[in-house]
C-alpha cells in the first residue's frame with residue numbers, strides 16, 4: 001500500500017470541500033480522480049502532498065514526499081531568465097538526480113526547445129516542461145493535475161505513451177483530467193468525487209463486465225417517454241440506460257417498435273453520466 005485516506009475532511013471557511021473521503025492506492029496502480037469543476041480534486045491532491053492542511057481524518061503516506069514523488073500541478077510556475085535545459089539541470093541539482101537530461105527533454109518532447117527561454121514557451125510546451133520536471137527525481141509516484149490542458153493532439157499522444165512506459169516500469173500514477181477518454185484508456189481505477197465524498201470507485205474490470213444501452217429514437221419525446229418507464233439519462237435526444245434489468249426489459253420494447261439502439265461496454269464517461277446526470281466533454285460544471 002502506497003497511500004491511504006480515511007475520512008478526510010477539508011473546509012475553506014464555511015465551504016466543506018472534502019466531507020469524509022476514504023480510499024487507498026496500491027504500488028504500481030494508475031488511478032484517475034474524476035469530478036466536475038469545483039468537486040475538490042486539486043484540494044485532495046494538495047492535501048495528499050501536504051501542501052494544504054486537512055481538518056479531520058488521516059492520510060497515511062507510505063512514500064517519501066521529497067524523494068519518491070513527482071508532480072504536475074495545475075499552474076506552471078517557473079523562474080524567469082532560464083533556458084529549458086538550465087531549468088531541468090537546476091531541478092536535477094536540487095534532487096541530486098542522475099536521470100539523463102536528454103531523456104527528460106525527450107520525455108517532454110522538448111529537444112527542439114532545449115535552448116529556448118522558459119518564459120517564451122507556449123502553454124502546451126510549458127505543460128510538457130512541467131511533465132519533464134516531474135520526472136527529474138525518477139519518482140515512484142506521480143501526481144498529475146490536468147496534465148494535458150493546452151497540449152495539442154500529438155503532444156497528448158506522446159504524453160500518454162510516456163505514461164504507459166512509466167506504468168510498465170511499475171510507477172504509480174494519480175491523475176485528474178476532464179478528458180475522460182484518455183483516462184478510460186490509461187487508468188485502472190476511477191474515483192468519482194461528488195459533494196465532497198467518494199460517489200463511486202470503479203475498476204477497469206468493472207467497466208469490462210458492464211454494458212450500456214444507448215437508444216436512438218427518431219423523436220426526443222420518445223426518448224423521454226422511454227426514460228420515464230426505464231430510467232437512465234436523456235442527452236442530445238439519446239437515452240442511456242445503465243441498469244441491466246432495465247436494459248433487458250427495454251430491448252423487448254425497442255425491438256417491437258423498431259427503434260435503433262446499440263449495446264456497448266461501459267466507459268468512464270457513462271459512469272460520469274450516471275453519477276452526475278450529465279456529460280459534455282470539456283463543459284463539466286459542478
Ligand SMILES: Nc1ncnc2c1ncn2[C@@H]1O[C@H](COP(=O)(O)OP(=O)(O)OP(=O)(O)O)[C@@H](O)[C@H]1O
Pocket residue numbers: 012015017035036037038039040041042043044
Ligand atoms: N485556497 C482556497 N480558498 C478558498 N476556497 C478554495 C481554495 N482552494 C479551493 N477552494 C474551493 O474549493 C472547491 C474545490 O476546489 P478544487 O480546486 O479542489 O476543485 P477541482 O475539482 O480541482 O476543480 P477543477 O476541475 O475546476 O480544477 C472550490 O469551490 C474552490 O473554490
